[in-house]
Amino acid sequence: MKTSAEADFREYVTGRWPRMLRTAYLLTGNHHDAEDLVQAALAKAYTRWERVQRADDPDAYVWRIMINSNVDRLRGLRVREWPTTRFPDSQAADRTDQVVDRSLLLEALGRLPARQRAVVVLRFLEDRSESEVAKVLGTRVGTVRSHTARALAKLRRDGAVLGLGDGRTPAPSGAGARR
Structure with a gap:
């Protein structure tokens, strides 16, 4: 990827990271899974960055990558993880919301x-x-x-x-x- 394209991608990530992370957290319910999901989506977007930039709405393109990555992640989890209502550590209250x-x-x-x-x-x-x-x-x-x-x-x-x-x-x- 060219240097200017890399700079464009870095600028895109810097500007979108907080919003993508919030959306990913709401989709996954877990901060660690949310970070993994955003990173995976951005890695896919990076490999297709020229195509993303040419899209009518680059944000929609990247958000769709993230939504589809989450769907794929959930397909894989059905076998390996068992949801539970009990957590090993108590969750601290989030005072911002x-x-x-x-x-x-x-x-x-x-x-x-x-x-x-x-x-x-x-x-x-x-x-x-x-x-x-x-x-x-x-x-x-x-x-x-x-x-x-x-x-x-x-x-x-x-x-x-x-x-x-x-x-x-x-x-x-x-x-x-x-x-």
Whole structure:
């Protein structure tokens, strides 16, 4: 890769790392897995950097790499890891985000299929529009809407996220999702 392309990539990573890490954390539920996911996505983006730069929306291209890498990661984990509700160390409270009870939200997100989880994270926690989410996931707006509807229905049945947050989390049954 040429020196200017490397400089462009470094600038891209520096500017996007915090947001990508936050999204990856919401997708994985674990800080270490989130860092691994972002690094894997950026490594793939680096090998295709010229193609990424030529894309209509380079951010959507890289976010799609990250979403797909997470889906691939989850496929591999089904055999090797066993989810548990018991943790060996107690988790320290995060004082920067006291509005949302992270553990309930992450558990609820963890019970959603990977694509539905990606749509909920991008739509409600990343505050992206349906068309932006469709672009990131490389799908149609209608597919985003159906994944959103199914995910919200499952979260409502689950009941774990009702009453959490500042209005950006899914609304109780009967209220429409924001578009």
